[in-house]
Amino acid sequence: MATQEPAIKIDNLAKAYGQVQAVRGISMSIERGEIFGFLGPNGAGKTTTIRCMLDVIRPTSGSIRVLGLDAQREAHTVHQHIGYLPGDVRLPGRMTGKQIINYFANLQGREPVLLKTLVDRFDVEMKRPLKGYSKGMRQKIGIVLAFMCDPDVLILDEPTSGLDPLLQKTFNEFLLEEQARGKTIFMSSHIMSDVEKICQRVAVIRSGSLVTVEEVENLREKAGQQITVEFGDTVAAQELERLPGVSNVSKTNGSYHFNISGSMDQLIKTLSQHEVIRLQAQEAPLEEVFLKFYEEPEKAALPIQ
Amino acid sequence: MATISTTNSIPVAKKRARGLPVLARSLGNSSTPLSIACFYGLVILLILAPIYPVMAQANFQAIMGSGVMAAILGGHLAKSFNFSALLAVEVFSSIYGLLFGGLIAWMGGAVLPITIEDGTLDLALSRPFSRTRYYLESWVAILIGSVMVSLMLALGVWIDTFIVKNSGVEWPWMWLTLGVQWCFLFFAAGLGMLFGSFMSASRAAGGIAVGIVVLGYLLNTFGGLADQLQWMVKISPFRYAPAIDPLINHQLTWWYPCVLLGVGLVCGIAGLVVFNKRDLPTI
Numbered sequence: 196m197a198t199q200e201p202a203i204k205i206d207n208l209a210k211a212y213g214q215v216q217a218v219r220g221i222s223m224s225i226e227r228g229e230i231f232g233f234l235g236p237n238g239a240g241k242t243t244t245i246r247c248m249l250d251v252i253r254p255t256s257g258s259i260r261v262l263g264l265d266a267q268r269e270a271h272t273v274h275q276h277i278g279y280l281p282g283d284v285r286l287p288g289r290m291t292g293k294q295i296i297n298y299f300a301n302l303q304g305r306e307p308v309l310l311k312t313l314v315d316r317f318d319v320e321m322k323r324p325l326k327g328y329s330k331g332m333r334q335k336i337g338i339v340l341a342f343m344c345d346p347d348v349l350i351l352d353e354p355t356s357g358l359d360p361l362l363q364k365t366f367n368e369f370l371l372e373e374q375a376r377g378k379t380i381f382m383s384s385h386i387m388s389d390v391e392k393i394c395q396r397v398a399v400i401r402s403g404s405l406v407t408v409e410e411v412e413n414l415r416e417k418a419g420q421q422i423t424v425e426f427g428d429t430v431a432a433q434e435l436e437r438l439p440g441v442s443n444v445s446k447t448n449g450s451y452h453f454n455i456s457g458s459m460d461q462l463i464k465t466l467s468q469h470e471v472i473r474l475q476a477q478e479a480p481l482e483e484v485f486l487k488f489y490e491e492p493e494k495a496a497l498p499i500q
Numbered sequence: 501m502a503t504i505s506t507t508n509s510i511p512v513a514k515k516r517a518r519g520l521p522v523l524a525r526s527l528g529n530s531s532t533p534l535s536i537a538c539f540y541g542l543v544i545l546l547i548l549a550p551i552y553p554v555m556a557q558a559n560f561q562a563i564m565g566s567g568v569m570a571a572i573l574g575g576h577l578a579k580s581f582n583f584s585a586l587l588a589v590e591v592f593s594s595i596y597g598l599l600f601g602g603l604i605a606w607m608g609g610a611v612l613p614i615t616i617e618d619g620t621l622d623l624a625l626s627r628p629f630s631r632t633r634y635y636l637e638s639w640v641a642i643l644i645g646s647v648m649v650s651l652m653l654a655l656g657v658w659i660d661t662f663i664v665k666n667s668g669v670e671w672p673w674m675w676l677t678l679g680v681q682w683c684f685l686f687f688a689a690g691l692g693m694l695f696g697s698f699m700s701a702s703r704a705a706g707g708i709a710v711g712i713v714v715l716g717y718l719l720n721t722f723g724g725l726a727d728q729l730q731w732m733v734k735i736s737p738f739r740y741a742p743a744i745d746p747l748i749n750h751q752l753t754w755w756y757p758c759v760l761l762g763v764g765l766v767c768g769i770a771g772l773v774v775f776n777k778r779d780l781p782t783i
Contacts, residue, residue, distance in 0.1 A: 242782070249626040252779035271628050279626040283782070285619025289528075295620075301521040302627045305513040340623060344513045350626075 200263035202227045202348050202379035203248065208257035210243050217243040219403040220257065225381055225396075230374050232394035232411075233383040236489045240403040241383040242282055245352050248381075249279055261348060278346035282353045282383070284337035288326025292319060292336055299340050307343035314339065316369065317362065330357035338366065342373070349373070351382040355389060367393050387482040391415075399488040406488045411481070418479040419456030425449060427470030438462055454479055522624070522634050526641035529614055530607045534645045537603045538652040541591070545656030548590055549663035552583055571724030573744065583667040584747055587657065592743040596681050598717045601688040602710045604646050608692020609699075609706035611638045612775065616700050621780060635775050639693050639768055646685035650678050670750075677747040683757035683764075684741035688713055690764030690771070697771035700781045713737075737763070 203225040210218040218240040225231045235241050246252045248259050250270040259266040261273045286295055300307045314321065317335045325333070334357040341349060355363045363386070370380055370393055384390050390397055391411060399406040409417075419440065432451070435444050440457040450473070455462055459476075466474070527534075573593035612635070615621040625631060657674060661667045692709040699705035716736045723732030733739050740756040 246622075246780075246782075249622070251622050251625055253777075271630055274626060274628040277626065279623065281619070281622055281782075283619070287529075287618040287620060298521055298525060299623060299627065300516065301518050302624050302629045304515055304518050304628060306516050308511050308513045 200260060201225055202229070202262060203231075203381055204260040205244070205248075206258045206260075208244065208247060208259060209255045210240075210247060210252065211255045217403055218247070218254075218400075221400065221403075221405040222257075223398050223405065223408050225379060227379050228374060228377050229396065230370060230380040230382070230394045232390040232397035233381060233400065234385075234387075234390065234397055234485055234488075235383075235400035235406075239400045241400055242352055243403075244400070245279075245350055245381075245383065248350055249274075249277075276347045278341035278344070278349045280337045280341040280349070280351040280354050282356065284330075284333045286325045286328070286333055286336060289324060291324055292321040292328075295325060295336065296321070296339060296343065300344065303344045305344040308345050310339065310343045313342055316365065331359060331362070334358055335362070347378060349378060349380045349382075351380065353383055353385060355384070355386055363389065387480075387485050390485075391481045397485075399485065401489060414481055414484050415478065417456055418481055418484045419454050420459070420476045421479045422451075422453055422455055422462070423473070423475040424451050424466065424471060425473040426451070427472050430469055434465065438465060520637055520640075522629075522637035523641045523644075526611050526638045527644065530611060530641065530645055533603045533607050534648065537600050537645075537649045541600065541649060541653045542656045544591060545587075545653065545660055548583075548586055549660040552586055552664050555586055556581060568725065571721050583660070583664050584669055587660075587669070588744045588747045591653065592677055592681060592747055594717055594720055594738045594741075596743065597684045597688075597738050597741055598713065600646075600649050600681075601684050602713045604642060604649070604685045605688040605692040605709035605713045606706035607645060608639075608642045608689040609696045609709035610702035611642055611693070612696040613700050613702040613705050616781065617702055622782070625780065631776050632772065635693070635697070635772050639689065639771075642689040642692065643686065646682060646689055649685065650682045654678055673746050673750055676752060677743045680741055680743045680746060680752065680757050683760040684737065687737055687760040687764035687767075690767035694767040694771040694774070697775040698778055 201224045205221060205223050207220045207222050208218055209216070209220045221240075221244065233241055233244070243252065247254045248261065248266055250267050250273075253267065262276055264273050266273055290298070296307065296310065300310075313319065317338060319335045319339055320328070320332055325336070328336070334354075338354065341351065355366055358366060367389055370382075374380060382390075382394070394411055396408065396410050397414070398408045430451070432444050432446060435441055435451060435453060438455070438461050440455045441462070442454050442456075444451060444453040446452070573589060573595070612621070615624070621634075624634060654674070657669060661669050688709070691712060692706065695705040695709045696702075699708075716738055719732040720736035720738035723729040723734075723736060737760060740759040742753070742756060746752045
């Protein structure tokens with residue numbers, strides 16, 4: 196296995212189902228030891244991309260390399276090093292949790308060294324037949340199946356779907372610990388707050404095309420600050436809109452609300468010329484940035500790496 | 501909830517013996533149709549023993565010797581009526597292929613799609629487990645099921661020989677009969693695997709495979725009624741499982757079962773190629 200190559204390298208990947216182009220020539224690279232978020236609205240092509248990585252479906256063109264190995268031609272070797280959690284964990288109802296874990300450990304051909312840790316940590320039910328499991332309980336079994344043999348690369352499709360907030364928090368902590376142990380994690384998600392907390396970089400896909408690949412810190416800078424200011428004198432909205440980096444200026448209950456990205460120097464100098472009764476600044480949520488990518492193609496023209 | 505850190509020393513995941521996990525699970529998934537086949541095969545055979553004396557007194561030979569019955573049964577009863585003839589009529593005629601072949605075709609058709617439906621195929625194939633091995637283990641599971649059906653029928657006949665006095669069952673020919681019929685089950689398994697390889701719904705794949713077996717039976721039956729329809733018999737798989745011949749007439753056209761083995765093998769291998777190339781769907 197080539198050790199210098201990225202954990203996952205996707206090069207010009209395209210996948211068509213007949214006339215429908217599900218993925219349109221996307222390229223990105225996920226470094227070893229990174230937690231990488233893969234975002235996009237429903238039907239954007241996230242799951243198709245993930246299933247191409249697993250060689251469950253075959254790309255129309257392009258290539259995927261995992262740990263330096265071709266994900267199609269060397270699938271058997273690649274699969275020795277990956278753990279996969281599907282978006283919708285469905286399991287055979289007649290088997291118990293213990294039986295299904297034993298079955299997949301046999302398929303993996305490895306001892307499930309993390310089994311006890313995972314079962315204790317996520318409070319996984321093992322003895323009942325799976326047909327009685329709720330979505331959250333099935334999701335927990337899915338997490339155990341993905342992590343139990345201690346793979347190097349985790350490919351997770353909406354991993355916290357169906358988990359209660361406490362378990363979501365536990366899972367996010369667990370991901371960070373796994374990252375600290377050198378694991379690479381590629382995850383798709385709709386939960387922006389999770390992505391914001393644990394991912395170093397994110398890619399956004401929309402209608403099969405990659406909109407952006409960004410470091411979360413950069414996105415945070417782009418999101419900037421949300422400012423609320425109440426003036427004692429009369430200030431025109433245009434005076435604020437003219438300032439560099441200021442956007443979305445609105446006025447409610449006598450206070451101005453706007454976003455600012457980049458330097459705040461000009462803003463402070465302008466405010467100092469007026470009577471300021473109240474000033475509040477807070478980090479803008481990344482969710483708004485993500486949603487811009489989701490909804491407005493023409494406004495989401497951020498540079499693609 | 502316990503908060504156990506994973507940063508504690510974790511041993512490297514050692515290799516473990518795989519065994520034949522897909523084979524075992526496929527047999528488990530097929531347990532219901534397999535149990536049905538074994539149960540009814542045994543029940544039918546155990547019913548035949550007590551009714552044989554009554555049947556022997558009836559003019560059974562005259563009925564069974566007619567052309568229509570020969571078409572339905574897939575062979576002529578040339579010799580006088582005895583217990584072997586009753587077995588040939590009730591179990592080892594074309595009805596064997598229709599009943600047990602149909603069940604095996606259903607199992608073969610459903611064995612792969614059922615794992616798409618229960619969501620385990622994706623998870624299985626994202627592990628270091630090749631599609632070829634997955635397919636072959638599934639196929640072998642169905643073939644083991646077909647052997648179990650054959651052995652259950654052999655058990656039924658063996659029990660009958662204790663109930664029926666002077667049953668006259670000649671075991672070398674009985675084993676040959678079972679072998680010929682197993683060739684039909686092999687064909688049915690290959691046919692089912694072919695449909696299951698590219699379909700994603702177990703009932704649809706199993707149903708189509710059964711439909712083809714039924715169609716084959718109808719071709720054999722109606723084709724046998726008139727000389728002009730002999731082409732229908734020739735393309736029917738039932739023609740190539742003439743189990744009445746070895747059981748009653750003690751003769752066998754050796755290449756007939758080879759046709760079934762060959763077609764079953766071709767279907768199975770074609771299914772393997774298709775399964776290896778296809779995109780697996782999510783449901």
